[in-house]
Amino acid sequence: MTAQLFFDINTSNGVPVYEQVARQIVSAIASGGLNAGQMVPSVREMAKELAINPNTVSRAYRQLQDNGVLETVRGSGIAVSSGAKAKCKSMRSQAIGQRIAHVIVEARQSQLSDDEILKMIQSEMRKKHP
Amino acid sequence: MTAQLFFDINTSNGVPVYEQVARQIVSAIASGGLNAGQMVPSVREMAKELAINPNTVSRAYRQLQDNGVLETVRGSGIAVSSGAKAKCKSMRSQAIGQRIAHVIVEARQSQLSDDEILKMIQSEMRKKHP
């Protein structure tokens, strides 16, 4: 059966829309909301649902197919590959790792010491999750 | 007098060059390496130093003028505004804080605990700065 997904797309926060779609699919698979063998919505359907351009959905799907997370099932659509769950979990933490690394580089460019950076992080963590 | 600054520009990390220049000036002011009343290097000089186009430097400077961090002294150059230090300190920590908060939100969305996030951060810090 086709999964029912609830994504939120933000077209004005700088993150590419196709990237948002791909991330949210990965996240859904990693969290078990979407399982191996299930079909994802068709490109047209998904595009209509999210009110975005079909090309954008298509690009997200293609990227996930290249990753082996999704695979086309001839004549019926696009499905979650077997073994996708583990892969998505690792992709997710790898992605986070990259963004963390990026922030660290930027903070160091701003001449902050690692101690100061850690303090800011802990302060931010408390702020949103007291 | 004109400050001597040492910037490193990375033209392939996605962050616009003019933005990198602006940030590093803000950092220099926040850290006291550049003080109110001092002149920043001339557009042409800075461009030569960083091996980038003068227009790019100019754009960075203009952005900081719009922020009130720099101001042009007609016919003579561009100087750090009075009161820029406090402003730059707050700009710097606000900017980094935002990026940190953003990463934390993403990490939590991926169902990582704060402890796990912190471990990833420390691991990343060691990786590039052992």
Place this chain on the structure above:
Amino acid sequence: MTAQLFFDINTSNGVPVYEQVARQIVSAIASGGLNAGQMVPSVREMAKELAINPNTVSRAYRQLQDNGVLETVRGSGIAVSSGAKAKCKSMRSQAIGQRIAHVIVEARQSQLSDDEILKMIQSEMRKKHP
């Protein structure tokens, strides 16, 4: 939908072209000729229309984005922000008010009475707009 605008650009009055473009967009929004959510003409289209360089248009648009008057819709164009109308009205009257105040100060410094100033103004108005 994209608005149809009629601007006049004067390249020899000392006012930067990008500033003239920005002002006239602000005016159009303030006057209701351009409404929140509407797209402004594309950079290339506007440049062609006004016979100026796309970069110049781009600079005008960027300035208005920094002001929060416009915002880019990724991959599709640039739109008038919600709440722009009130902002533009206040920007417009503030800008003109400042210029008026400036002239009045200068006129008074030249020891003209307010009555004399008003007479000059009315005479100037008739001169170009009989």
Place this chain on the structure above:
Amino acid sequence: MTAQLFFDINTSNGVPVYEQVARQIVSAIASGGLNAGQMVPSVREMAKELAINPNTVSRAYRQLQDNGVLETVRGSGIAVSSGAKAKCKSMRSQAIGQRIAHVIVEARQSQLSDDEILKMIQSEMRKKHP
């Protein structure tokens, strides 16, 4: 004898410094603070007094000489021409007229009616001179 003048120069308000010097000399002559036959301070002296570049003073003087307001007295310096007072008075009001015209054009470009413009002017007049 050489006149003692009290000028205030603002190097960051967009008005060229040489223009400020010239205007203030014209104004002083029109108001009778500086009379035909009197010497103006030497370029060097004036530059030192105002803490500006001698070239700038020189440019202001040259402009006024071209206007016939000042004239060089061989071997002794630069003096106010005879007949300068009337000329300066007319220059002053002509300059004001131009600036008024300019503001009117800009206000009209902002789609304000002449009535609205007049109202803004009267409001500004009251604001600073109640």
Place this chain on the structure above:
DNA sequence: GTGGTCTAGACCACC
């Protein structure tokens, strides 16, 4: 010498 503006044209990512 300085900054500011403008043009021309290239390349990129995104939709």
Place this chain on the structure above:
DNA sequence: GTGGTCTAGACCACG
């Protein structure tokens, strides 16, 4: 198609 960035080079006003 869209905007964004960057380069290269010209011209101008100012000090």
